[in-house]
Amino acid sequence: MIEPSLATRASLRHVMPIVAPVPMAELPTRTWSDEQWERIKLGYEAWDMDEKWMVFVEGQVAFLHRSWTGNGIFEASFSPVDGGGWCISAGTVESDPSRYRRSSDRYDRVMVELVLSAIVLGEPAVDLRAEMVELTMQKTGRTDVPAGLIEHSALGLRSS
Numbered sequence: 001m002i003e004p005s006l007a008t009r010a011s012l013r014h015v016m017p018i019v020a021p022v023p024m025a026e027l028p029t030r031t032w033s034d035e036q037w038e039r040i041k042l043g044y045e046a047w048d049m050d051e052k053w054m055v056f057v058e059g060q061v062a063f064l065h066r067s068w069t070g071n072g073i074f075e076a077s078f079s080p081v082d083g084g085g086w087c088i089s090a091g092t093v094e095s096d097p098s099r100y101r102r103s104s105d106r107y108d109r110v111m112v113e114l115v116l117s118a119i120v121l122g123e124p125a126v127d128l129r130a131e132m133v134e135l136t137m138q139k140t141g142r143t144d145v146p147a148g149l150i151e152h153s154a155l156g157l158r159s160s
Helices: 034-042 105-120 126-140 147-154
Strands: 021-023 053-058 061-066 072-080 086-094
Touching: 034 053, 034 086, 034 105, 053 105, 061 105, 072 105, 086 105, 105 126, 126 147
Parallel strands: none
Antiparallel strands: 021 086, 053 061, 061 072, 072 086
């Protein structure tokens, strides 16, 4: 496995801030371990056109950007948890529909956790993937689209 290198605002190709920020109404309830937080702080750089997300951290805020456009979609503020670990204590989402088509507060919550879990940490995140597919099918009314296609469209691949 390739050792991840630090992704920063400067090291990533074009990154643009969220232009119409709104607070996230639902946040992931997961507690990330100290080791997972150390890995999240390294971020993630997309190296392939099938990778859809870039992530970098400044201070205690993770910035989640779409790789093709560089548009900021989510910001997740992390706080330490009593007894160890880290949680997301606040979040921001892009509300400009030309940059991100929001479907629901629940979908936004799932996507933030899914990008951090599946893309940055490389976890299988089976339950989160299934929830994202279910929410997409509910939004579109289409149940005939393969789950893998929905996952690839929203999440992309993780190459390292």
